[in-house]
Amino acid sequence: MTGSLARLVFPALRWRRESFAHERAKIDAALSAGVGGFIVFGGTREAVATLTRELREQAGRPLLVGADLERGPAQQVHGLTELPPPAALGWLDDLEATATCGMITGTEARSVGINWAFAPVCDLDLEPKNPIVQTRAFGADPVRVGEQAAVWIRGLQEHGVLGCAKHYPGHGRTTEDSHATLPRVRAALTELQQVDVTPFEYAIRAGVGSVMSAFVAYPNWDRAGRAASFSPEILGYLRDTLNFGGLVVTDALIMAGARAAQPVPAATVGAVGAGCDALLYPENFTSVIAALDRAVGAEISAVRADQALVHYDDALAGWADLPDQGEPGLSDHAAFADGLADRAAHLVRGDAPTIHAPLTVSMVDDDVGGPYTVGPRDIFTNTLRDAGVAIGKRETGSGKRVVLVYAEPRSWKGRADLGARSRAALRRLVPGAQLVVLFGHPRLASQIPGAAPILLCWHGQALMQRAAARRLITWLK
Numbered sequence: 001m002t003g004s005l006a007r008l009v010f011p012a013l014r015w016r017r018e019s020f021a022h023e024r025a026k027i028d029a030a031l032s033a034g035v036g037g038f039i040v041f042g043g044t045r046e047a048v049a050t051l052t053r054e055l056r057e058q059a060g061r062p063l064l065v066g067a068d069l070e071r072g073p074a075q076q077v078h079g080l081t082e083l084p085p086p087a088a089l090g091w092l093d094d095l096e097a098t099a100t101c102g103m104i105t106g107t108e109a110r111s112v113g114i115n116w117a118f119a120p121v122c123d124l125d126l127e128p129k130n131p132i133v134q135t136r137a138f139g140a141d142p143v144r145v146g147e148q149a150a151v152w153i154r155g156l157q158e159h160g161v162l163g164c165a166k167h168y169p170g171h172g173r174t175t176e177d178s179h180a181t182l183p184r185v186r187a188a189l190t191e192l193q194q195v196d197v198t199p200f201e202y203a204i205r206a207g208v209g210s211v212m213s214a215f216v217a218y219p220n221w222d223r224a225g226r227a228a229s230f231s232p233e234i235l236g237y238l239r240d241t242l243n244f245g246g247l248v249v250t251d252a253l254i255m256a257g258a259r260a261a262q263p264v265p266a267a268t269v270g271a272v273g274a275g276c277d278a279l280l281y282p283e284n285f286t287s288v289i290a291a292l293d294r295a296v297g298a299e300i301s302a303v304r305a306d307q308a309l310v311h312y313d314d315a316l317a318g319w320a321d322l323p324d325q326g327e328p329g330l331s332d333h334a335a336f337a338d339g340l341a342d343r344a345a346h347l348v349r350g351d352a353p354t355i356h357a358p359l360t361v362s363m364v365d366d367d368v369g370g371p372y373t374v375g376p377r378d379i380f381t382n383t384l385r386d387a388g389v390a391i392g393k394r395e396t397g398s399g400k401r402v403v404l405v406y407a408e409p410r411s412w413k414g415r416a417d418l419g420a421r422s423r424a425a426l427r428r429l430v431p432g433a434q435l436v437v438l439f440g441h442p443r444l445a446s447q448i449p450g451a452a453p454i455l456l457c458w459h460g461q462a463l464m465q466r467a468a469a470r471r472l473i474t475w476l477k
Contacts, residue, residue, distance in 0.1 A: 005292040005305060006034035007312050008272065010066065012252075012281045013051070015042030020051050027055065033289055036312055037064035037116070039281055045079030045112055052113025062320030064162070064312075066116035066280075070136055071461060072101065072337070073108040080108045081333040082463035086121055086148070087441065088344035090138035095151045097340055102155025102163075104336070107328045110160040115319045117156055118212065118280075120149045122165045122199035124172035131416045132177040134409040134441045135458055140172075142195050146202025153206045162319040165203035166212035167251060168238060169221075169228060170196030178215040178257035179411040182227060189220045193237070201242060209315060210247035211238060213276060215257025226274075227257055230267065235275035247315045252281035253288075265291035273300045277311040341457075341467035348445045350453030353435050355475040358390035359402050362429045366407040366422040366440075367460070379462045380404060380437070383469035389476065401433040402472065405448065406460040407440030418447045435475075437468045 011030050013023045020043065030038070038055060040048060052065050067076045072083030083101045102120075109117060124145055125137040138148040153163040167178075169192055174183035187196070200211065213229040222231040229235075229250045238244050250271050251257070253264050261267070265287045268279050272292060282288040296305045361381050367374045385391055392400070405426070407418055418426070430436060430450040438445055439460035448454060455471060457464040 003309075004034055004289065005272065005296065005300075005308065006289045007036035008278055008292065008308055009035045009282060009285050009288055010037050010039055010064070010278060010280050011035060011285045012039040012041060015047070020047060027058070030285060031055070031059050033286060035285065035289075036278065036316075037066065040065060040067045040114060041076060043077060045077055048077050048114070049112040056113070062316050064116045064316060064320060065114050066118055066164075067109065067114050068119065069105050069109060069114075069117040070119045070121055071459070072105050073112075073114075077109075077112055077114075080112070081330060081337050082461055083337050084340050084344050084463065085135045085459045085461075086138045087125065087135035088340075088458045090144065090148055092340070092344055093144070095147060098148050099151040099155040100336060101340075102152035103159050104328075104333045106156040106159030106161040107325060108330070108333065110322070110325055111328050114161065115322075116162045116164065116210070118164045118166065119156075120152045120163070120165065120203075121167070122146070122149050122203055123167055123170050124196060124199065126172045127175060128443055129175045129416050130172060131414050132174070132179070132409050132411070133172050134416060136409055137172060142198035146199040149199050150202045150206035153203055153208045157207060157209065160319070160322045160325060162209040162247075162315060163203075164210040164212050164249065165200050165208045167214035167216070168197075168200050168211050169193075169214070169218065169234060170200075171214050171216055172196065174216055177412065177414055178251065179255045180414060182215060182217055182257045182260035184217045184219060184225070186219060192218060192221060197242070200238075204242055204244050208246065209318065210249055210278070211244060212249050212251055215251050215255055215260075227260070229258070229276055230261075230270045230274050232274045239275060247277050247311050248275055249278040250276050250280055253279060254281050254283055264288065268292060269295040269299050272308055273304060275304075277308040337463055338467070341463050342470060345455060345457050345464070345467045345471050348438070348442050348454050348456045349448075350451065353453045353475055354477045355402070355434050355472055356400055356477060358392040358400065359384070359434075360392045360400055361402050361404065362433075363404045363406070364422050364425045364429065366405070366418050367410055367413070370410050370412050372411070374406070375460060376462060377404075377406065377460065379465035380469050383466050384472065387469070387473055389473065401429065403429050403433050403436045403452070405436060405438045405440065405444070407438070407444055408460055409441075416441075418444060423447065435472065439464060439468075
């Protein structure tokens with residue numbers, strides 16, 4: 001059976017300058033090479049639908065097209081529905097609502113040609129110093145996280161999109177970001193298998209079609225210190241003990257954790273040899289394909305190569321050509337999302353304040369400076385203005401100030417706590433303020449000085465900014 005392993009490779013396509021046009025040469029070369037599909041980052045609803053249709057037409061064959069959709073389809077596709085982050089869903093502990101989030105994600109993603117969601121996160125929020133998991137996780141309890149993940153997966157996959165439980169066997173204990181380095185988790189093997197792996201067991205029992213392995217090393221599991229994606233022992237446990245028969249995938253190969261031990265082409269050979277079936281986001285996909293094909297019969301046995309291709313073909317048969325579901329109910333989905341966001345926003349310090357206008361809105365943004373731009377930060381203020389709330393142009397006294405704190409888990413940010421510059425700004429702005437709105441993890445509330453009430457809104461996405469503004473309006477006098 002073994003032919004080229006190009007079908008195991010998935011390059012990324014990014015929306016830039018309001019277009020995918022700059023990706024044309026990559027698309028032509030990738031399809032000519034025979035890749036198995038693509039990963040989409042960004043784009044409008046119309047542009048993504050056009051892109052995915054044209055990709056399939058040009059390929060003349062089915063493709064898997066994936067996207068990171070942990071917070072709903074609008075996390076990548078403008079014009080679709082934003083949903084609260086998993087931590088907010090876990091706090092609500094409403095399994096029916098979480099299942100509906102999976103359904104909305106599947107229905108809307110499918111409508112624009114995305115048939116593979118790199119979600120849900122099955123990591124546990126166990127380590128306060130973890131710089132990359134935080135609000136991306138449903139929580140810290142393995143059973144409750146597993147239950148949340150399972151219903152989300154069923155909602156997603158019942159509506160035509162392949163799910164992906166990540167980052168096996170768990171990224172929740174790391175104190176480093178695998179985008180920037182190879183983290184090492186030194187927990188005991190029994191602890192990892194009995195606690196961290198539990199949500200993945202729930203996902204597998206729910207029928208999840210793919211599992212993403214972590215670029216994280218677990219020295220008490222794999223004594224050679226290999227990351228999970230390169231470890232026959234760790235991936236063997238997934239196959240043989242957890243009885244997972246679906247697609248095993250790597251995380252993005254642009255991450256430092258992928259190339260910590262060897263260059264990416266050689267690393268991909270090791271990943272397939274260890275048990276991975278799909279290789280996500282290599283920058284130089286041609287060199288990866290060449291390395292894979294050279295390795296068949298040597299570092300990659302013909303049997304293992306055939307297994308990987310069968311797993312890919314099975315996923316393609318199951319998810320690539322499902323019937324059109326028609327137009328999604330975007331207005332109903334948006335109303336549902338707003339209702340969830342309103343329920344998830346809650347005070348974590350102090351009592352409900354009496355807010356007096358005109359307001360002065362001050363912002364402390366802990367997320368600036370990374371390789372990717374942050375989202376819009378003016379949604380909160382614009383929502384208030386649209387409702388007729390007076391916003392002062394300059395400070396008129398700390399008693400009328402509202403402070404917004406943005407602190408999300410972001411790739412390459414490298415820390416879980418608020419930075420020194422943010423803490424200094426908070427020491428200056430918070431004393432005497434009417435309210436602080438925290439768009440981040442609830443643990444960060446302890447790092448905000450003063451006694452002003454803190455409204456927790458989990459994430460700085462537009463959905464949660466609007467929810468924060470609506471809550472403030474209820475406190476206006």
